Amino acid sequence: MAKNKNKMHWYKMDLHLHTPASADWHEPGVRYLDLLHRAEMRGLDILAITDHNTVAGCAALQEEIEKLQLLERLGRIDPEEKGQLAEFRRIGNKILVLPGFEFTATLGFHILAIFPQETSVRTLEHLLIELNVSADRLDEGATEVGATVDVLTAYRVIDEAGGLAIAAHANSTHGVAMRGLDFGGQTRIAFTQDRHLHALEVTDLEKKGRRTTAWFFSGRKPEYPRRMHCIQGSDAHRLAQHPSDAKRLGWGDRVTEILLPQPSFEAIKAVFLSEDFSRTRPYRPTKAPFDHVQAAREEGPSIVQAFHESMTKQGGRLHAILRDVVAMANTNGGTVYVGVKADPKGLPAGGADPEEASATLKGEFQRKITPPLEVEITTVETRGRMVLQLSVPLGEDFPYTIDGTSVYVRQEAETNIAMRDEIVALVKRALVAEPEPRPDAEQTVDPGTLPGAAEPPGTGVQIVETIERRGALYHTMKDLRNGSIVRNVTRSSARKLWRYAITEQETKPVEEGMVQWHTADERLGVWKSSKRAGKVRYDLVQRMPDGQFHVYYGVTEDGVDGPWRVFVEDE
Numbered sequence: 001m002a003k004n005k006n007k008m009h010w011y012k013m014d015l016h017l018h019t020p021a022s023a024d025w026h027e028p029g030v031r032y033l034d035l036l037h038r039a040e041m042r043g044l045d046i047l048a049i050t051d052h053n054t055v056a057g058c059a060a061l062q063e064e065i066e067k068l069q070l071l072e073r074l075g076r077i078d079p080e081e082k083g084q085l086a087e088f089r090r091i092g093n094k095i096l097v098l099p100g101f102e103f104t105a106t107l108g109f110h111i112l113a114i115f116p117q118e119t120s121v122r123t124l125e126h127l128l129i130e131l132n133v134s135a136d137r138l139d140e141g142a143t144e145v146g147a148t149v150d151v152l153t154a155y156r157v158i159d160e161a162g163g164l165a166i167a168a169h170a171n172s173t174h175g176v177a178m179r180g181l182d183f184g185g186q187t188r189i190a191f192t193q194d195r196h197l198h199a200l201e202v203t204d205l206e207k208k209g210r211r212t213t214a215w216f217f218s219g220r221k222p223e224y225p226r227r228m229h230c231i232q233g234s235d236a237h238r239l240a241q242h243p244s245d246a247k248r249l250g251w252g253d254r255v256t257e258i259l260l261p262q263p264s265f266e267a268i269k270a271v272f273l274s275e276d277f278s279r280t281r282p283y284r285p286t287k288a289p290f291d292h293v294q295a296a297r298e299e300g301p302s303i304v305q306a307f308h309e310s311m312t313k314q315g316g317r318l319h320a321i322l323r324d325v326v327a328m329a330n331t332n333g334g335t336v337y338v339g340v341k342a343d344p345k346g347l348p349a350g351g352a353d354p355e356e357a358s359a360t361l362k363g364e365f366q367r368k369i370t371p372p373l374e375v376e377i378t379t380v381e382t383r384g385r386m387v388l389q390l391s392v393p394l395g396e397d398f399p400y401t402i403d404g405t406s407v408y409v410r411q412e413a414e415t416n417i418a419m420r421d422e423i424v425a426l427v428k429r430a431l432v433a434e435p436e437p438r439p440d441a442e443q444t445v446d447p448g449t450l451p452g453a454a455e456p457p458g459t460g461v462q463i464v465e466t467i468e469r470r471g472a473l474y475h476t477m478k479d480l481r482n483g484s485i486v487r488n489v490t491r492s493s494a495r496k497l498w499r500y501a502i503t504e505q506e507t508k509p510v511e512e513g514m515v516q517w518h519t520a521d522e523r524l525g526v527w528k529s530s531k532r533a534g535k536v537r538y539d540l541v542q543r544m545p546d547g548q549f550h551v552y553y554g555v556t557e558d559g560v561d562g563p564w565r566v567f568v569e570d571e
Contacts, residue, residue, distance in 0.1 A: 010257045011045035012283055013268070015114055016102070016168065016201060016233030017251055019049055021057030022141040026238040026248065032061045033084060035251060036091045038239050042252025046263050048098040048114045053133050054141045055124040058099040062121065064088075096263045099124060102168055103131055103158075104143055105151045109176050109191070110168035112201065112233075113158045116265040127161055151176060155196035164269060167192065169235060170200040171213040189223055198272040199229040205256075205282045206232075208295065210557060219304040220558045222458045222481040225332045225394065227304065229272050231256040231280055255283035257290075275333065275391035278380050293337060293382035293389070297344035300534050301413035302558075303481070304334035307342040309349050311357060319402075320415075321361070322368055325392050326400045327408035327415040329373055330426055333394035334410070339387035350385030357388055370404050371397045399426035411479065412459070412556065416495045421486040454524060456480055457540060459559025460552045461501050475502055480552060480559060501553035504539065510551055515541050518566060526567045527551065538567060 017039075020030060039047050051057040068085040071077040077085070100114035101124065115124065125138055132148040149157070158165040170177040176191035177200070192200065202213040209215065219227035234254045242248035259279040260267040271279050281290035296305055306324045310317050321336060328334035338357070340348035358377045365375055376391040399407045399418070407418040407426070418426070456462065457480055464485070465476040475489045477498050491502045515525035527539040538560070540552040560568045 008259050008261050010259055010281075010289075011263050012043050012252075013046040013231075013256050013258050014039075014042075014044055014234050014236075014252050014254070015046075015048040015098070015100075015164075015166065015231065015256075016050055016112060016235045017047055018051055018102075018235075018237045019057030019060070021054055021060060021139075022051040022237065024052070024143060024237055025141075026242075030239050032057075032064055033087060034239060036088070036095070036097075038251045039095055040091055042255070044095055044252050044255065046096045046098070046258070046268070047251075048100045048112070050100045050102045050112050050114065051141050052102050052143045053104055053128065053145045054138055055099060055101055055121050055128070056139045056141060058124070059121045061097075096265075098265060100163070101128065103128070103133075103148070103154055104145060104174075105148055105154045107151075108144075108174050109151050110174040111151065111154050111158070111176075112164070112166040112168045113154075114164040114166065114265075115162065119162075123161075127157065127163075130157060151191050152194055152196075155194050159196040159198070164198045164265075164272065165196055166199045166201050166231070167197060168201050169203055171202050171204060176200075177213060177216075192217060192228065193224060193226045197228075198269070199231055201233050201235075202230050203232065203254075205230060206284075208298070215299070219332050219334065220302055222559065227275075227277065227333065229277065229280060231258075232282055257281050257283045274376060275335075275393050276376055276378055276389070277335070277391070278378065278389055291382050293340060293348070293380055293387060294344060296335070296337065297340065297342055301342050302334075303410050303412055304328070304332055306334070306336045306413075306415070307340055308336065308338050309341045311338050311361065318360075318364065321390075322364060322402055323406075323408050323415050324410075325365070325373070325375060325390060326369060326402055326406075327410040328392040329395040329400045330398060330408065330418070331394075331410035334392050336390040336392060337387055338390065339385070340382065348382050348385040348387055350387055354379040354386050354388060361388070361390070368402050370401050373400055398430040399423060411481070411495065412497065412554075414496060419486050419489070422484060425482075425484045454521075454542065454563050456542070456550070457552050457555040457559040457564055458561065460537075460540075460555035461497055462550060462552050463501055463505055466505070473502075473506065475505075477501070480555070497554045504553060505551070510541055510549055512549070516567075518563065520566075521563055524563055529567075540564060540567070 018025060019035060049057050065088050068081055071081060072085060098114050098117055099119055100112060103111045103113055105111055128138060129135055131154055133145050137145050155165045167176045169175050178188050200217060204212050205214060214230040217224055217228040219225055232254050234249045234251060236249050236251045238248060238250050240250035241253050258271060278292040284290060301307060308317060308321050311321055312318060321338060324336050339350050361377060365373060373395060378389045379386050380389045401407050407423055408415050409418045409422055460480045462478040462480060463475050464478050467474050472490060477486045477489050489498060491499060494502055510527050515527055517525040523543040525541045527541050529536055529538045535556050538555045540555050542550045544550060557568050
């Protein structure tokens with residue numbers, strides 16, 4: 001992929017645009033040619049017409065052009081009509097216009113369905129009928145069309161029909177992420193992680209930090225392991241932005257840039273199916289282009305990203321990259337940056353010859369990693385330097401090894417040699433396919449809890465059992481991120497976080513009177529907090545219904561949800 005990089009260009013894309021065919025269109029008297037002129041004025045290269053539960057807007061645009069073409073063939077076209085047809089043709093050669101619709105699924109969730117340019121109106125109408133939109137309501141353009149299919153069925157039907165399924169304004173009203181709501185559970189996971197869903201449209205793509213939708217769905221959350229492509233769109237219901245309401249956007253007012261070899265539906269879909277998350281960015285007309293690498297450095301190393309300043313064989317730097325790649329393939333997938341430190345303040349080192357470095361890495365992956373692993377390598381620019389971005393997929397043939405013997409896993413920001421029980425768990429993952437979550441499924445109760453107890457945090461570790469053999473203490477550790485159990489861990493054999501937990505339990509056990517208990521729920525408390533490796537980590541305590549204490553060591557903000565959230569907010 002790196003060798004084609006120079007042939008690629010950034011294109012401005014808006015995949016959420018309404019027309020007068022939507023019942024909630026705000027500006028009467030707007031012509032379809034006016035809409036295309038507006039798109040051209042805003043610099044759009046790609047757009048999608050997505051009216052509510054109808055393709056009447058796509059049909060109206062097509063019929064208007066076909067009418068003018070017929071008049072031209074018959075020799076009956078007047079000068080004004082001839083000028084209009086010329087404009088349609090000129091803009092059509094300049095802007096890729098994709099047909100689609102915004103579907104309202106059961107419970108009112110909105111989904112964008114976008115299709116190749118050549119897809120007929122009739123085909124899309126049949127698809128809407130398959131999604132249970134009544135035939136007599138196909139031209140209404142209404143947001144509510146009665147009982148339709150559920151979200152997961154809609155994703156599948158759209159995907160199998162060859163379209164792009166994108167969750168519309170996922171983080172806001174009628175969005176499947178259900179952000180800010182205390183309910184959802186497995187439903188929210190299913191609606192945002194389904195394999196038929198291609199991307200999330202969000203309204204906070206320009207924002208940074210741990211409260212953004214893109215960060216939430218970056219693969220850091222244990223219950224949301226699939227990293228999602230996030231884009232933004234105008235969701236325009238008028239030609240131009242309302243003069244007194246900045247939230248009522250016009251065509252092309254909120255745009256995504258996408259890096260493509262050429263503007264085509266196939267190229268767009270390929271980006272959404274890839275593990276390369278640097279090929280989309282929010283368009284910034286008056287600011288510097290969005291720097292994905294710098295944004296990643298500001299977030300720091302994590303379970304899904306790592307940084308290496310160089311890749312020399314001397315000093316083991318190349319081997320360290322291999323370890324991170326294998327560990328991510330065995331865990332959640334992720335991204336490895338080569339040619340840049342994690343410290344966001346320093347200048348990237350870059351590389352003298354990215355193509356040669358890319359070829360070296362590919363050769364090492366083929367020679368050292370088994371089974372074969374497809375790692376996408378791209379060259380990206382950050383702060384004037386070119387660095388390599390390695391997009392590591394979550395593997396399908398566990399466990400992945402170096403030299404056929406060494407198995408590594410990723411835990412938070414660390415890569416560690418896998419212990420026996422972790423290897424067993426990887427083998428089981430390879431043998432048993434995970435069933436897709438059902439939208440009506442309830443949150444499962446952690447087997448380490450009792451009825452009436454809150455769910456444990458989603459990160460950190462718990463010591464579930466300690467036994468003594470010949471004067472030595474052996475611990476059973478539970479990884480709260482994935483629920484895996486590792487037995488027979490000693491303080492000397494433990495990795496960093498585990499060693500911390502064991503040392504704390506052995507030397508500074510929890511004292512009930514010193515715990516900061518939740519004011520609203522005295523069963524939950526925080527024992528201590530500290531900042532390590534740039535992250536605040538919490539030791540949390542849960543008083544169980546049977547009177548026992550469960551201590552969760554090294555919990556990061558990524559794993560703090562539900563009633564535990566109050567401790568982070570207090571900080």
